[in-house]
């Protein structure tokens with residue numbers, strides 16, 4: 028038996044077989060010697076593979092030029108030029124004749140040499156071309172080997188998935204029915220992969236660094252997503268203990284579910300609102316089971332991650348309407364597209380950004396593509412006739428962006444009116460506070476917002492300069508850091524001074540360890556993964572608002588995150604000692 032320890036990212040305990048899903052840089056390549064008379068047939072095979080790859084790239088190029096931008100199309104144009112480059116082909120032919128290796132091996136050798144040469148160049152343009160060569164040669168090799176990659180959508184057995192890294196879009200497309208648990212070398216608690224694992228109730232342990240080296244395919248694993256522990260090949264004794272733990276976990280969870288009907292109110296009568304975050308429309312059917320009083324964050328970009336940014340207005344309208352109808356009059360806040368960072372848009376997102384988290388993300392992308400943005404806004408507006416809809420904009424860094432986004436919203440309304448499409452007149456427009464500059468200017472943004480929603484995942488990431496998906500620096504992402512607390516206080520106070528609500532939709536809102544502190548800071552609305560609602564409600568119903576306020580005041584006077592954490596922990600232990 029061996030034990031690994033990682034970041035507990037999605038609670039639940041499971042026992043199952045490991046399925047290792049690894050992606051190599053290059054596929055496993057056969058290497059063999061050919062006869063001289065085979066050179067011609069190998070050469071023909073190569074030309075066919077290049078033709079096929081070129082057709083594929085051409086289609087991507089056309090789509091990018093039509094739907095995204097000329098710059099994006101230029102990436103594919105460069106790849107097309109390489110595929111058509113006579114020098115590249117000549118090199119391969121000469122090498123085939125000289126060394127008499129099969130054509131796959133020959134292509135790989137030449138590509139490696141070129142990539143190494145370009146990567147070592149002092150010229151940044153040439154260094155970037157190395158990525159193109161890698162992509163182009165991979166396409167050719169895939170055609171030569173007729174590789175159709177194993178897709179996680181085809182999983183046919185129940186497994187615990189063990190991966191180095193998994194994109195949010197892959198979580199969406201995998202056969203989730205068969206994934207009992209997720210183990211990942213990379214990732215942190217607030218990475219979108221973790222968020223999705225929680226949304227789909229898949230127990231997960233992330234940030235293990237070398238799980239893919241320690242675990243072999245078929246190993247029996249016990250995964251505890253609540254403690255972050257993984258047992259490889261557990262003995263009988265471990266198995267008994269884990270059976271007990273599974274039983275206790277379900278008992279505790281069922282007990283919490285019983286809180287569903289009760290209001291989120293402190294013993295001294297302070298009422299707050301608990302809502303759910305969702306990523307796909309189907310989730311809306313389940314959230315009321317956990318006591319959600321609405322949807323505080325619908326991450327609309329996940330629709331685009333599966334259909335491409337070109338999801339038609341009608342398709343979007345159907346998705347948003349489905350959520351609004353499922354909530355049956357309860358409020359739904361739809362966040363406009365937030366792509367970029369770890370949410371890469373199929374083949375069109377720029378993959379060459381040096382700092383994607385500081386790059387062309389969210390509202391920046393939308394403001395640069397006003398037509399696509401307005402298509403989404405019209406679809407959201409139209410869905411508002413079925414219930415109570417709010418719109419919020421992600422990654423606002425200052426008032427200019429908010430003004431521009433609101434102007435485009437007005438244009439979208441005008442377009443709906445001209446088309447005779449109805450929309451509700453009382454749609455609330457909110458600003459996400461998730462960049463320190465927004466928190467620092469919350470008083471200014473509050474003037475032009477109907478509500479705030481604090482995105483702590485990004486706010487912590489940008490305040491403390493900690494990549495939220497990087498397991499090596501995850502320990503620094505401390506929500507109780509005095510800098511974070513001060514920004515939260517500033518934001519909530521600014522909202523209240525202008526008479527608007529301060530909500531939170533980052534993962535912190537669903538962390539029962541800090542619920543009392545957030546109540547004390549004056550947060551009005553907590554939006555989280557639906558399954559976390561009962562635990563947070565349990566805390567709210569046990570802590571008087573007055574004493575939470577005193578706790579928050581003390582916390583704001585602390586000088587370090589460890590001091591704040593110790594203070595809050597001790598306070599909670601006292602209040603809940605009778606439990």
Ligand code: PEP
Nearest residue numbers: 461482483484485532533
């Ligand atoms: C956040 O940043 O806290 C947030 C809610 O948005 P996302 O996690 O999608 O970036």
Ligand code: MG
Nearest residue numbers: 461482484485
């Ligand atoms: Mg965010």
